[in-house]
Amino acid sequence: MSDTSKDILVSFRNVQKSYDGESLIVKSLNLDIRRGEFLTLLGPSGSGKTTSLMMLAGFETPTAGEIRLGEKTLNNVPPHKRNIGMVFQNYALFPHLTVGENLAFPLKVRKLDAATVDEKVKKALAMVQLEKFANRYPAQMSGGQQQRVALARALVFEPQLVLMDEPLGALDKQLREHMQMEIKHIHEKLGVTVVYVTHDQSEALTMSDRVAVFNNGDIQQIDGPRALYEAPTSSFVANFIGENNRLSGVLQSVDGSSCQVRLTHGEVVHANKINVGDVGQPVSISIRPERIMFNADSETCANRFNGRICEFIYLGDHVRIRMEVCGEPDFIVKMPIAQLDDNLKVGDIVPIGWSVEHARALDPL
Template sequence: MDGQTNTAGAGEVLVSFRGVQKSYDGESLIVKDLNLDIRKGEFLTLLGPSGSGKTTSLMMLAGFETPTAGEIRLAGRSLNNVPPHKRDIGMVFQNYALFPHMTVAENLAFPLSVRGMGKADIAERVKRALAMVQLEALGGRYPAQMSGGQQQRVALARALVFEPQLVLMDEPLGALDKQLREHMQMEIKHLHERLGVTVVYVTHDQGEALTMSDRVAVFHQGEIQQIADPRTLYEEPRNGFVAGFIGENNRLHGRLLEQDGERCVVGLARGERVSALAVKVGRVGEPVSLSIRPERVRINGRSHDCPNRFSGRVAEFIYLGDHVRIRLEVAGQNDFFLKQPVSELDPSLTVGDVVPIGWQVEHARALDPLAASQ
């Protein structure tokens, strides 16, 4: 196992999980068999629903949880018996965890003073950290005198002030409103780009993961289902769970009729046939699910050159400002969506219209049916 590293090359791997398991009751595994390499300088997000094992994996790396089995290495040394405060890891939590009785500057100085740094060096580092998060004027304030966004900035600065080689963030923006959350996403992303520090970020928000990350590891039931850059994850999901969890996704259920290498034909319940990419399929005759992204579905004249063509009955329009989602009844299912920019919408289209729709073979992915129904 130790010889397995990712394509970044052994010299660039900062953290490696090898055969890591975690159980709280000795029976069920929260983390099943985690083998993961985290590259130096990357922004890696652990993404998944509640209970998927992502936070437990982060807490084992931080040292707040102990693996039941396996080993975690940081910069080549085993962390299994290293206490949290000796791991050279910065942490940012959702609840900020600032000391209320200390000023902002004192909060930032704390991790430096416990490391035995001199007063002049501490003052210089604190000043730099405040400038980094654009809070130079607020060093004398107490946390209670600041907004949630400002407090989260202080928490971020405190995690970075001692220049750790690794920063862990556990749902750090969960308590912020949408607009501030989106603003902070970009702030953290730009800070990461400027500093080059390695970040491991936990969230259940797939939009946040796609926006911020170099790579995303999708967790489900204690295992990584897929790890890839955001575009690959969205465009090329490896199984039904990833397809359903990342972005919007139409699912059609059918059976595998034939397979020829990377392509296959799937038969739907009412006899329709769909040509698709065979991504994760069993044998001919076995059930599969089809994944088609709503923005890849073509309507009316735009569907004419599509090899997969159907008719759909318009059931509902959902306006979302810059684009519109159209819900259709297709192949006996009433929850099939297509997404169009408002500028391309046919103004004469109304509920009840039966229209031709279609999609290209490469935009239909034949996947496992089990995960698709979860």
């Protein structure tokens, strides 16, 4: 076995899943999950991400293909024999057991002696800062505390793999953001492999080493958070991850790694050639709102157009300016509040621009 394959903990090989024998929820999934990484499966509802996680957990059986954990094929191994930790959105704690008893349960199932169980439970409670809560029942705790208990229970038996299915979905925004960092730090400390499912793109970008973006049962792109945001390889990923301006046109010419696209109203945009067909075919251009320059700052940009200000949307530390640009009525420019010219007003026509490297020519949506 090569050194590279030793780094792979989980492999999906040509995995398919159908519930009715006709339509595939997961089409032909090939995915390697590295030891110790935090991998997030991200996508809209019905994209196949949760089904893929449930097949790995053993709660769903693949229609075709193979799932391996280390050297072992998992297809016919029942969930309780996979030695995988699970954290769900609804916590799934035993209401009639105390916190300590909830944590002890997976250890007793594995027939560990009482002293070892006690030691591991204390260690797990300390890890999630709930040492004083061992004798409380789940109903006596807040949602955030219950989710911490669920996390501790998934980690208490030291599994090599932990699966998390929308674990923070029931929490309010502030607590959710706090728990994101907490889970991330616990992962860094323990070095356990985590596979995390969410439809929340900011959560995926915040927590993950890599993100697999699902759509219609396929992985569209798998990459680190920054690469996914800055270098999407398809229009779907560009639009699903973060905020994105999209301009539609036709490929006019190609020059090495760049190209020229003629927009619907005749303007020509110079862009990075990423994922396009032949000259004459439709193209979608992706530009992130924070990459757009205003007024004098736009003078050196290869792409420079006039835009009409339609609306200011204040968001505390920054402002989103909705503009009409190149016939697109919902073109967004994102600007730090400190850089905003207070003289600008709705109806003003101002020059804006962006560089070639920040315009990505992609497949038409």
